[in-house]
Amino acid sequence: xxxxxxxxxxxxxGPCEPDLIGAPQYEGPGRTRSFALFAPRATRRADFDLDxxxxxxxxxxQSAPVSxxxxxxxxxxxxxxxxxxxxxxxxxxxxxxxxxxxxxxxAGALVLPMSEQELELESATLFVPEESDGALQVLIVPGxxxxxxxxxxxxxxxxxxxxxPISLARVRIExxxxxxxxxxxSDIDLKDPFLTESGxxxxxxxxxxxxxxxxxxxxDLAPGLREGETVVALSVxxxxxDLRGPLGLARYRFEKAARDRDHLRSLASPLLPFDPNAxxx
Numbered sequence: 259x260x261x262x263x264x265x266x267x268x269x270x271x272g273p274c275e276p277d278l279i280g281a282p283q284y285e286g287p288g289r290t291r292s293f294a295l296f297a298p299r300a301t302r303r304a305d306f307d308l309d310x311x312x313x314x315x316x317x318x319x320q321s322a323p324v325s326x327x328x329x330x331x332x333x334x335x336x337x338x339x340x341x342x343x344x345x346x347x348x349x350x351x352x353x354x355x356x357x358x359x360x361x362x363x364x365a366g367a368l369v370l371p372m373s374e375q376e377l378e379l380e381s382a383t384l385f386v387p388e389e390s391d392g393a394l395q396v397l398i399v400p401g402x403x404x405x406x407x408x409x410x411x412x413x414x415x416x417x418x419x420x421x422x423p424i425s426l427a428r429v430r431i432e433x434x435x436x437x438x439x440x441x442x443x444s445d446i447d448l449k450d451p452f453l454t455e456s457g458x459x460x461x462x463x464x465x466x467x468x469x470x471x472x473x474x475x476x477x478d479l480a481p482g483l484r485e486g487e488t489v490v491a492l493s494v495x496x497x498x499x500d501l502r503g504p505l506g507l508a509r510y511r512f513e514k515a516a517r518d519r520d521h522l523r524s525l526a527s528p529l530l531p532f533d534p535n536a537x538x539x
Contacts, residue, residue: 366449463491
């Protein structure tokens with residue numbers, strides 16, 4: 259029989275209101291769920307100024323995108339992790355379920371399939387990319403989330419096929435935890451500041467999919483390719499390019515985050531068709 263207990267951690271930098279947000283922990287037969295998320299409701303924006311988090315042994319350090327206030331380094335790490343992974347596991351009182359994700363770069367929304375019952379939950383935890391102690395844990399509020407749009411459905415089907423459950427939700431992020439680092443949801447901005455240029459680069463990549471496929475093969479980005487198959491570019495953001503090949507999705511990570519539109523095109527150039535008039539930054 260499953261039971262839930264709430265666990266909270268007092269963690270505050272600067273003036274805070276007394277209430278904290280926490281995700282339930284679930285214990286089932288033969289295993290213990292020991293994951294919870296905690297975040298203070300601060301009355302002013304706080305910069306926690308902690309060391310960058312490690313993900314898979316790699317320290318992620320990214321420059322803040324321009325044209326919007328720069329988030330603190332911990333928020334940048336969480337943003338980078340959410341952009342880099344399209345796999346996730348949703349933990350609810352009913353169990354743990356794989357839930358592939360997409361991002362709407364215009365609204366900055368994280369989108370994933372959710373059942374009608376799940377949409378009524380007060381809170382749930384999303385593990386990215388998988389359920390493990392070292393995974394990014396995102397506390398979401400399904401009851402305050404909005405329904406996915408027709409554009410979300412098209413974007414999801416291009417990346418993952420038909421959603422299961424069939425309903426898509428633009429989830430509200432309350433907070434996120436990675437190791438000892440906790441980030442408030444208001445600091446997690448997934449918008450693409452170079453949206454127009456990103457769209458132009460994606461269209462350029464797909465103009466010659468055979469050339470894109472050859473470039474991916476040289477970079478070992480599309481294993482399992484057979485003759486006649488091609489790769490498609492799904493999306494471009496300031497930190498990389500999402501691609502779909504015969505065995506699923508692949509991510510071309512930039513060596514650094516793009517600082518402006520010209521820099522973005524320069525970072526994407528290894529996969530772009532050769533342009534003799536292009537200037538590299």
